Amino acid sequence: MPAIVFCGFMGAGKTEAARAAAAELGTDALDTDALLEGELGMTLMEFFQREGEPAFREHEEKLVLRLLGEGEDVISLGGGAVLSASVRDALADHVCAWCRVDEPTAWERTRGTPRPLAADHDDFTRRYRERRPYYEEVSRAILPEGGWEIGRDAAPWLAALAESPGSRMIWARSSSAAYPAVVGPGALSLLPASRRWFCVADSEALRRHEGLLPDREATIEVEAAEERKTLAEAERVLRELAAAGARRDDGLVAFGGGMVGDLAGFCAAVYQRGIPVVQAPTTLLAMVDSAYGGKTGVDLPEAKNYLGIYHMPLAVLADPATLTTLPHEELAAGFVEALKTGLIAGGALWERVSGLEDLSPEGLADVVFDCARAKIDVVAADERDSGERAVLNLGHTVGHAIEAATSYGRYRHGEAIALGLLSALRLSDADGLREEVAAILDRHGLPTGLAPDVDLDAVLAAIERDKKHTAGGLGFVLVKRPGEPRHGQQVDPARVRAAVEELYPETR
Numbered sequence: 001m002p003a004i005v006f007c008g009f010m011g012a013g014k015t016e017a018a019r020a021a022a023a024e025l026g027t028d029a030l031d032t033d034a035l036l037e038g039e040l041g042m043t044l045m046e047f048f049q050r051e052g053e054p055a056f057r058e059h060e061e062k063l064v065l066r067l068l069g070e071g072e073d074v075i076s077l078g079g080g081a082v083l084s085a086s087v088r089d090a091l092a093d094h095v096c097a098w099c100r101v102d103e104p105t106a107w108e109r110t111r112g113t114p115r116p117l118a119a120d121h122d123d124f125t126r127r128y129r130e131r132r133p134y135y136e137e138v139s140r141a142i143l144p145e146g147g148w149e150i151g152r153d154a155a156p157w158l159a160a161l162a163e164s165p166g167s168r169m170i171w172a173r174s175s176s177a178a179y180p181a182v183v184g185p186g187a188l189s190l191l192p193a194s195r196r197w198f199c200v201a202d203s204e205a206l207r208r209h210e211g212l213l214p215d216r217e218a219t220i221e222v223e224a225a226e227e228r229k230t231l232a233e234a235e236r237v238l239r240e241l242a243a244a245g246a247r248r249d250d251g252l253v254a255f256g257g258g259m260v261g262d263l264a265g266f267c268a269a270v271y272q273r274g275i276p277v278v279q280a281p282t283t284l285l286a287m288v289d290s291a292y293g294g295k296t297g298v299d300l301p302e303a304k305n306y307l308g309i310y311h312m313p314l315a316v317l318a319d320p321a322t323l324t325t326l327p328h329e330e331l332a333a334g335f336v337e338a339l340k341t342g343l344i345a346g347g348a349l350w351e352r353v354s355g356l357e358d359l360s361p362e363g364l365a366d367v368v369f370d371c372a373r374a375k376i377d378v379v380a381a382d383e384r385d386s387g388e389r390a391v392l393n394l395g396h397t398v399g400h401a402i403e404a405a406t407s408y409g410r411y412r413h414g415e416a417i418a419l420g421l422l423s424a425l426r427l428s429d430a431d432g433l434r435e436e437v438a439a440i441l442d443r444h445g446l447p448t449g450l451a452p453d454v455d456l457d458a459v460l461a462a463i464e465r466d467k468k469h470t471a472g473g474l475g476f477v478l479v480k481r482p483g484e485p486r487h488g489q490q491v492d493p494a495r496v497r498a499a500v501e502e503l504y505p506e507t508r
């Protein structure tokens with residue numbers, strides 16, 4: 001039986017998290033540092049001073065391998081145990097949860113405490129940097145921090161991960177909610193059996209993948225098309241829910257792409273003043289972006305997503321197996337949101353996304369997980385879009401305007417955002433990056449220009465109506481280099497016009 005193992009740097013709160021998880025699961029938590037002190041017959045500080053670190057690591061490795069081999073239930077791992085390659089290998093058979101902590105917080109919490117490695121700040125920082133990639137490598141679950149509350153709440157999900165090999169989890173937390181985002185085969189089997197479930201399902205996803213859905217009371221089918229992301233369609237779904245007898249203590253599963261996720265999330269938010277929703281994304285776009293963060297809504301003919309409400313999911317359960325039936329055009333459209341996330345996050349994510357040669361579903365699970373993680377981190381800092389979260393709108397001001405000006409029927413959302421990214425990069429004066437992004441879009445068969453018959457004035461008018469427009473003007477998200485987005489940037493309307501005009505083929 002796989003153990004649940006909490007790892008992380010000094011001061012992350014993994015011992016507390018392990019205790020809480022064990023209490024929740026009705027078992028005991030083992031702490032490797034405490035066990036070692038017992039076995040060595042002295043404190044770790046004393047042992048370090050007498051025998052040195054290499055001798056300590058030897059004892060630690062033996063003990064951890066023994067515990068993992070014995071199949072103990074819940075273990076809190078000493079911060080440096082992951083330095084051993086044998087321990088890292090052994091952890092692959094268990095559910096390892098990484099309790100994150102930033103370096104300044106870890107230092108504040110541990111300096112001056114009787115820990116052998118929390119005396120010198122430079123050494124502490126070096127060790128933090130050295131160990132971080134190992135925590136990344138061994139963890140199947142990423143928690144924003146340790147501590148009692150997270151250990152308790154995440155415990156049932158960590159136990160479920162033990163039954164779902166190949167799945168990984170991020171614990172998303174923002175000001176109003178905390179929920180697990182699980183990516184991997186069989187993710188939908190993690191739907192809690194503790195309540196009745198109703199389902200709003202994309203008819204195509206249902207036809208192809210109904211077998212992935214667990215038992216449910218009723219399924220309301222929706223034909224996914226942006227033209228149907230309307231209040232009228234929401235009313236139909238709500239009335240079908242009422243007719244099927246959905247109650248306040250029931251939950252709704254949104255099984256489909258971003259259209260179904262937005263529509264069903266909106267219905268869940270308003271049905272009897274709110275019932276829980278589990279987002280079960282079946283398109284790449286929904287898996288990398290729309291399923292996380294709680295934005296739900298429908299369009300008005302005047303503008304996109306004009307009616308909406310924040311409604312955080314109870315969980316996001318993403319099974320990449322659904323991507324195998326997605327047409328290439330839909331994969332490519334979803335890829336644009338991954339590219340956007342890469343531009344915002346920069347670093348390894350940008351390298352991974354920009355370097356993708358093809359969009360084969362098999363190679364996309366890691367991209368999904370990393371994009372989900374990046375989006376969840378941004379939302380954690382600003383749930384209600386009042387600041388930092390606005391960076392996620394990169395490319396969306398022009399993109400949404402193109403969708404609205406073409407009555408939502410001409411371009412897929414991701415295709416419109418592709419064009420919006422090109423405009424945003426022009427407005428950012430990032431000419432080299434714009435060329436690079438255009439080449440990437442081209443490689444994946446995505447548009448890099450607008451069809452000549454798209455009405456330029458209609459696009460410009462839709463930009464004016466953008467819901468991000470306030471009395472202070474319309475702030476754009478600009479990005480000069482991957483990883484350096486700036487939101488709320490005012491841009492001269494003449495430059496906006498030129499950046500959109502440039503999308504027409506004859507001016508390229």
Ligand SMILES: NC(=O)c1ccc[n+]([C@@H]2O[C@H](COP(=O)([O-])OP(=O)(O)OC[C@H]3O[C@@H](n4cnc5c(N)ncnc54)[C@H](O)[C@@H]3O)[C@@H](O)[C@H]2O)c1
Pocket residue numbers: 202203204205208209223224225226229256257258259260262282283284285286289290291292293294295296305322323325326327330333334412413414
């Ligand atoms: N809430 C947010 O934060 C957020 C973020 C980005 C985008 N969005 C919204 O997402 C929507 C776009 O989402 P989308 O790109 O997923 O499009 P979509 O939901 O319209 O789905 C695209 C197509 O794929 C089909 N499909 C879905 N799953 C399938 C599967 N597994 N196999 C085969 N076909 C399948 C659908 O039937 C549809 O024809 C837009 O409405 C956009 O506004 C929301």
